[in-house]
Amino acid sequence: MTSAEGDAGESPGEAAYRRIRTDVVLARLAPGQKLGLDGLREVYGVGIGTLREALNRLASEGLVIAEGQRGFAVAPVSAEDFREIAELRLLLENEAIAASFAAGDLDWEGQVVGAHHKLAVLERRLLAGEGADASQWKQYDREFHTALIAACGSVALLETYAAAYDRFLRYQMVAVVFRGAIAAEQHAVLLESALARDVTRAQDLLRAHVEGCVHHVVEGGALAPFAATRRRARPAPALAMALGR
Structure with a gap:
């Protein structure tokens, strides 16, 4: 979604x-x-x-x-545009993570755990080579990242982040990118960081997560067919x- x-x-x-x-x-x-x-x-x-x-x-x-x-x-x-959008996403998401981790309550924790559960199930199916709908996989990915920042307390920040995320998502859908076990492991660590309220770990991991996706897409040549x-x-x-x- x-x-x-x-x-x-x-x-x-x-x-x-x-x-x-x-x-x-x-x-x-x-x-x-x-x-x-x-x-x-x-x-x-x-x-x-x-x-x-x-x-x-x-x-x-x-x-x-x-x-x-x-x-x-x-x-x-273009690779340049993807990198710029990735930096914008990181700027917004890391800011929202700090506020959300500070304010999140038990209900927020439950939402994060539930969102991660759906994402993890689909990632396990992809890793096992089972068929999975790409849009559903990215829907669950979006729901998890949105759940992490849902308690940030700023409607404007959430709306701006949603727009930036969609521009980032377009590149993922163009490239049909799934980085396998490393992405699934990073999502699991983000969950652990949220429950522990470890902002620094989550922000560092998020940067590796987003930059790893950009590197995978750009260096793998997934954008080349659209460069003509x-x-x-x-x-x-x-x-x-x-x-x-």
């Missing part, structure tokens, strides 16, 4: 914005892909004006780029067919 997902009572325009945002974050719409308004209208079932409004909102978030008279495209990816011209970016098959690609 990304921060783009809303509720059933929202307006058609808000629903379209959230659907497009989720498709970008989960890499169903590929980096660099042109976003033709006529094709999008068929896929998302809203008018051109509503789509323009949604795409402009996404452009302000750095997930889409406006190309003037040429329309819109999904924001490209936007024309070559390929959307997911169902969206490609709907958008006439």
Whole structure:
């Protein structure tokens, strides 16, 4: 689940914005892909004006780029951008960890333990070579990291972190990255640190966790297929067919 997902009572325009945002974050719409308004209208079932409004909102978030008279495209990816987003995530998450660990109560501990349990179960399945849905795995990963900072006491910090996390998540979904046992072990240590209220250990571990992911993606060449011209970016098959690609 990304921060783009809303509720059933929202307006058609808000629903379209959230659907497009989720498709970008989960890499169903590929980096660099042109976003033709006529094709999008068929896929998302809203008018051109509503789509323009949604795409402009996404452009302000750095997930889409406006190309003037040429329309819109999904924001490209690069190693430099990924590193910058990773640093922003670390800045926000480490600040929130310190506040959350200080204020967290027994209910907060229970939420952290529960979130980690779901994540650990899915990680064990992935390590055993069993099939698992990538979006569900990343949903549980997100829920765990969000639970760690949930007691920080700042709505603004949590909202800013959620936006930064989604931009980081997009890179993980583009690269389909699972670093195996090391990531699972780091999550377990983060849980231990939270229950022990060991802020320094958690912050040091988080930096290793995030920087390890960046290194894995960049050095492994996962972004290389998207470094060519936007024309070559390929959307997911169902969206490609709907958008006439």
